[in-house]
Each structure stands twice: as C-alpha cells, then as structure tokens.
Amino acid sequence: MKEIVFKPIGYVRTKESVIPRHWTISQVEGELVINPEYQEGLRDLKPGDEIVVIFHFHQAPPFTSEHLIQKPPHLGEEKGVFSTCSPIRPNPIGLSVLKVLEVRENVIRVKGLDMFDGTPILDLKPHVKE
Amino acid sequence: MKEIVFKPIGYVRTKESVIPRHWTISQVEGELVINPEYQEGLRDLKPGDEIVVIFHFHQAPPFTSEHLIQKPPHLGEEKGVFSTCSPIRPNPIGLSVLKVLEVRENVIRVKGLDMFDGTPILDLKPHVKE
Numbered sequence: 001m002k003e004i005v006f007k008p009i010g011y012v013r014t015k016e017s018v019i020p021r022h023w024t025i026s027q028v029e030g031e032l033v034i035n036p037e038y039q040e041g042l043r044d045l046k047p048g049d050e051i052v053v054i055f056h057f058h059q060a061p062p063f064t065s066e067h068l069i070q071k072p073p074h075l076g077e078e079k080g081v082f083s084t085c086s087p088i089r090p091n092p093i094g095l096s097v098l099k100v101l102e103v104r105e106n107v108i109r110v111k112g113l114d115m116f117d118g119t120p121i122l123d124l125k126p127h128v129k130e
Numbered sequence: 131m132k133e134i135v136f137k138p139i140g141y142v143r144t145k146e147s148v149i150p151r152h153w154t155i156s157q158v159e160g161e162l163v164i165n166p167e168y169q170e171g172l173r174d175l176k177p178g179d180e181i182v183v184i185f186h187f188h189q190a191p192p193f194t195s196e197h198l199i200q201k202p203p204h205l206g207e208e209k210g211v212f213s214t215c216s217p218i219r220p221n222p223i224g225l226s227v228l229k230v231l232e233v234r235e236n237v238i239r240v241k242g243l244d245m246f247d248g249t250p251i252l253d254l255k256p257h258v259k260e
Contacts, residue, residue, distance in 0.1 A: 043210035080173035
C-alpha cells in the first residue's frame with residue numbers, strides 16, 4: 001500500500017527527564033510548541049480543555065515480526081501489539097490525552113505528558129467522549 | 131521539520147455509502163482488513179472491545195491557511211482547526227473509537243464507522259479511559 005507522508009506541526013518541550021509510561025498516570029508538565037504558521041488554529045483552546053495529541057514515537061526501535069506479541073512492563077502477560085500502547089508498533093504513532101494549562105501565542109502549556117522532550121507532534125484534536 | 135513516513139496496516143471495507151460525520155453518532159458496520167503480516171498482533175481483540183482506529187483522511191482536500199478557521203457543518207460557529215474533527219487539517223489524520231463485533235483471521239468486524247470504504251488504516255490501539 002501507498003506510503004503516507006506527514007510533517008510535524010510542532011514538538012514537545014519539557015525539562016523533566018523521568019517520563020511516566022502513560023498519560024493516565026502522569027502529572028508531568030511541559031509545552032507543546034506549535035509552528036507559528038498554525039497558531040491561528042489554536043484560537044479556541046483554553047485552560048481546562050482536554051486535548052488528544054497524536055505524535056511520533058521518534059525514539060522507538062524499528063518494528064519487526066518479533067514485536068507482534070509483547071509483554072508490557074506493567075503487566076504480567078503477553079499481548080498482541082494492537083492491544084498495547086507500546087511505542088514499538090508497525091507505525092510508531094502515539095496518542096495522549098493532555099490537559100491544557102495555558103495557551104500563549106503558539107505554545108500550549110500542558111499537564112499529563114508521557115512524551116520525551118523533542119517528540120514530534122502530528123495533530124491536536126478535541127477529546128470527544130461518547 | 132523532518133518528514134515522517136507511514137505505511138497503512140490495512141484498510142476499511144464497508145458497503146454503506148452514507149457515512150455519518152462522526153463515530154459518536156454512527157451505527158454503521160463494516161470491516162477493518164488488516165495486512166496478514168500483522169494478524170498475530172490482533173490476537174487479544176475480542177467482541178465487545180472498544181478500539182481506537184488511527185487512519186488517513188485520504189479523500190481530504192489539501193490543507194491551506196484558509197482552513198485554520200473552519201465552520202463545522204453541525205455547529206453554528208467558526209472554530210480553530212485543532213478544536214474540530216475536520217478532515218481538512220495540517221496532517222490529515224483521523225481518529226475513531228469503534229466497537230469490535232468479531233475478529234476472524236485478519237479481518238475485524240466493527241460498528242460505529244465514520245470512514246469511507248477504502249480508508250487506509252495506520253494504527254489500532256486499546257481505548258484507554260482515565
């Protein structure tokens with residue numbers, strides 16, 4: 001199938017070096033630095049909002065067939081990769097739900113980070129619940 | 131910033147031609163046909179599961195700065211693109227939460243589709259709630 005090419009819209013900035021394995025257990029704060037060309041699209045984000053951040057697991061090792069079944073570090077059992085949040089997956093795409101603390105120009109201050117400093121951001125979406 | 135290249139892991143198959151604008155209001159059934167090389171990674175998906183499907187809005191027109199503010203068809207007001215689920219966004223990445231009805235080999239039967247037939251699938255993840 002045809003390759004699909006994306007370009008990051010920004011990146012994660014954080015001074016924390018210990019990053020929790022998942023946003024559900026993270027209190028880490030940091031910033032999403034969005035390219036100024038997209039700043040106008042941030043207009044309706046405000047403190048208290050929850051946003052879905054789609055990002056690139058840029059430090060993940062390449063996926064091979066050995067990673068189809070993995071044992072998540074916090075679980076005692078093996079799982080099929082699509083039932084895990086492992087960064088080692090056919091397309092290394094990550095998803096986190098973060099809380100907006102502040103928006104200043106093209107920078108969004110957030111809480112709940114589980115991404116490393118420098119992580120490329122692909123998209124931001126509203127967190128829609130059923 | 132550096133381009134990121136992904137390759138679809140499969141595609142959406144549905145006979146429905148009228149597709150709701152969002153998974154939250156969709157009862158449409160169809161199938162996620164995953165490349166057989168990844169079939170083992172589907173091992174732990176079972177009927178009743180909710181999964182997050184990350185996909186490519188492959189029919190979306192190209193994004194330009196005119197799309198930074200958009201008026202979603204179901205809302206009366208304009209919104210910054212990152213506060214909408216519009217397919218016209220800097221990276222045309224879609225996200226839907228679907229219900230698993232059945233898994234047979236490399237095909238997942240699902241309910242709640244808001245993607246067109248032929249939509250390339252990039253990733254499947256468990257639907258993690260806080």
